[in-house]
Amino acid sequence: MATEAILNEIVNPEEYAVFKGMKTDMESGKALLNPEQLGKFLREAQINNTILNQADFQLMKSFKKQLTRVGINGRVLQSGYKADGKTTNPDLTPADVDFDYNELDAKKLKAMCSIEDEEKEDNIEKEQFENTLLSMMGERVGEDLEFWALFADKTATSNKLLSTTDGWIKKAGVQIKSKGADSAKGVFDLKNTIEAMFDSMIKNMPIRFRQKRPLLKFFVPFEVEDAYRNLLKSRGTSLGDETQTGFNGLAYKGIPIEYCPTLDAEDGRSLDNTATSILTNPKNMAWGIWKNLSIEPDRIPKEERTDYYYRIRGDVDYYFRNATVTAKISAAEAESIAEQSKG
Helix, strand or coil: CCHHHHHHHCCCHHHHHHHHCCEECCCCCCEECCHHHHHHHHHHHHHCCCCCCCCEEEEECCCEEEEEEEEEECCCCCCCCCCCCCCCCCCCCCCEEEEEEEEEECEEEEEEEEEEHHHHHHHCCHHHHHHHHHHHHHHHHHHHHHHHHHHCCCCCCCCCCHHHCCCHHHHCCEEEEECCCCCCCCCECHHHCCHHHHHHHHHHCCHHHHCCHHHCEEEECHHHHHHHHHHHHHCCCHHHHHHHHHCCCEEECCEEEEECHHHHCHHHHCCCCEEEEEEECHHHEEEEEECCCEEEEEEEHHHCEEEEEEEEEEEEEECCHHHCEEEEEEHHHHHHHHHHCCC
16 A cells, blocks of 8 residues: 555554655555664564574665675695795695675565554553554564574475575574484484583584684573573582572583574474574574565554554575584473483
């Protein structure tokens, strides 16, 4: 619905002011958030989400955006001298410079929220209507965006959201599983405590990327964080006591461990009945939203409410896919590891 058509249907003066600042997209005929509104919406979408808030955000000015990367393969230092000590025309092997890119290809997504007239009148201050609307919807859409960014899988055809693209878990360059999740190909065994998984993730990350440990993070689901806290507690050290009573931040071999609630999502885990942990540099994770984000209200007088429809286009990828390691454990292991770690 074009901006002018929307304004003709709005009677609430505060709501009218919100949409008056928008413009109409010539192609779709939808009302578009202006730059200030878009910025407010996207800030709210990121702020309460563990990974979106740390990943590299790209505002896309077209439907596709290249994530360029440059790397030099192998060693570059050589003698530079001939056997007689002369440097004329040295026999040097040129370095292999790798210019490549991954690509964000924005996919269409929609969201809807409802606000009843009574809620507007009782809970939303007139001068704060725009901020409230954008904050509320941005926060809620952000939760789904992080879920989508992590678990999206084009093969999940029964899920209308996740089937739109492949997410960070699916695109990770190094993917390992426990023996409990895949007895034939599992590379670590949780019988040796949750540290076996962390060690395996570090070991399987390419040397080039794991040497920059201060930049890396483990993003883990609740069971993994809880199991590690229990393990530290069971050792009876002052660190274990502080971790348990004060809920201090966690780290393993110098790499921070951060709980990501979105990794607990049952509708994401049910795709393969596993729980996933991620080891990466958050800035290696990229997500993009096309700049033209539209909003369209649908007034339903008989029910005294307004439905707001948001139209978004976005995608996710990595700059270096092989700089990310995911580790999957079975659903049964996820249920049992916290108890096993109590010692």
